[in-house]
Amino acid sequence: MGYRVYVTRKLPEAALSILRTAADVTVYPEEDEPVPRARLLADVAGTDAIVSLLTDRMDAEVMDAAGPNLKVIANVAVGYDNIDVAAAAARGITVTNTPGVLTETTADLAFALLLAAARRLTEAERYLRAGRWRTWSPMLLTGQDVYGATLGIVGMGRIGEAVAKRASGFDMRILYTSRSRHPEAETRYGCVYRPLDALLAEADFVVVLTPLTPETRGLIGRRELALMKQSAVLVNVARGPVVDETALVEALASRRIFAAGLDVYHQEPLPMDHPLLQLDNAVLLPHIGSASIRTRTRMAEMAAADVVAVLRGEEPAHPVVR
Numbered sequence: 650m651g652y653r654v655y656v657t658r659k660l661p662e663a664a665l666s667i668l669r670t671a672a673d674v675t676v677y678p679e680e681d682e683p684v685p686r687a688r689l690l691a692d693v694a695g696t697d698a699i700v701s702l703l704t705d706r707m708d709a710e711v712m713d714a715a716g717p718n719l720k721v722i723a724n725v726a727v728g729y730d731n732i733d734v735a736a737a738a739a740r741g742i743t744v745t746n747t748p749g750v751l752t753e754t755t756a757d758l759a760f761a762l763l764l765a766a767a768r769r770l771t772e773a774e775r776y777l778r779a780g781r782w783r784t785w786s787p788m789l790l791t792g793q794d795v796y797g798a799t800l801g802i803v804g805m806g807r808i809g810e811a812v813a814k815r816a817s818g819f820d821m822r823i824l825y826t827s828r829s830r831h832p833e834a835e836t837r838y839g840c841v842y843r844p845l846d847a848l849l850a851e852a853d854f855v856v857v858l859t860p861l862t863p864e865t866r867g868l869i870g871r872r873e874l875a876l877m878k879q880s881a882v883l884v885n886v887a888r889g890p891v892v893d894e895t896a897l898v899e900a901l902a903s904r905r906i907f908a909a910g911l912d913v914y915h916q917e918p919l920p921m922d923h924p925l926l927q928l929d930n931a932v933l934l935p936h937i938g939s940a941s942i943r944t945r946t947r948m949a950e951m952a953a954a955d956v957v958a959v960l961r962g963e964e965p966a967h968p969v970v971r
């Protein structure tokens with residue numbers, strides 16, 4: 650055998666066993682701590698493969714610290730903005746991700762956030778738990794209707810289609826904007842293409858699903874938020890920096906838009922003094938879009954299987970760069 654794999658966090662045993670069929674496996678031992686940078690740089694020296702998470706910055710420095718044996722970096726995530734894919738390509742290192750398996754789980758969470766923000770669920774629960782519920786009251790904690798409303802999907806890929814599928818069950822009118830047209834989503838779920846500005850102006854709910862790239866960073870800024878309806882809800886389950894967080898805080902605080910449901914942030918974990926935490930109309934989750942037991946286990950297994958494929962000289966199933 651002779652291969653060595655470094656895994657930056659404890660993963661389900663099912664995934665580690667797959668890796669052990671092809672290599673000696675070292676796992677950073679702390680349960681829920683990202684590996685500190687200096688430790689990462691030291692630990693990866695001489696390894697053939699790295700299994701990384703979105704909390705690990707995989708740049709040229711890490712690749713060079715690993716050295717010439719490094720053949721593959723397998724990210725346990727569909728997003729791979731934490732990896733410098735150009736630096737990997739320049740060194741002949743394969744990068745893999747975990748598309749597909751998390752689609753439905755993430756779409757479920759996007760819809761849960763949409764419903765929670767529209768109907769003020771977390772605010773209502775805080776209200777009850779705080780002992781503030783004195784009587785039934787006609788306009789108490791009233792929110793926005795989801796059924797029959799207009800949904801705008803920003804970034805139509807697999808997850809976008811899965812969100813559209815759910816929205817069609819709520820009889821929603823579905824608009825989308827994307828780099829390219831998606832005829833299947835148009836035929837199957839009646840999705841209608843709109844340029845971003847038109848979508849923002851028409852939608853009652855805007856769900857952000859684009860990957861983070863130089864083009865999408867800050868895509869939803871002050872100008873874009875100003876185009877949205879005052880009754881609109883913004884949901885982001887993609888990457889925090891796609892939305893200008895300062896502008897979003899202002900839009901929420903001034904009730905320029907109705908609410909937001911967020912799973913991702915500029916800085917994760919969200920600092921406890923962040924102004925978003927002061928806002929009742931923000932539903933805030935700790936980046937759990939794909940967090941079902943089955944999906945997270947499958948993601949780890951997929952990453953492990955891709956590592957094994959590369960070590961055996963085969964094509965990995967989910968390469969993002971060759």
Ligand code: DGY
Nearest residue numbers: 725726727728938939
């Ligand atoms: C991803 O896969 O990119 C998510 O953000 C975590 O599942």
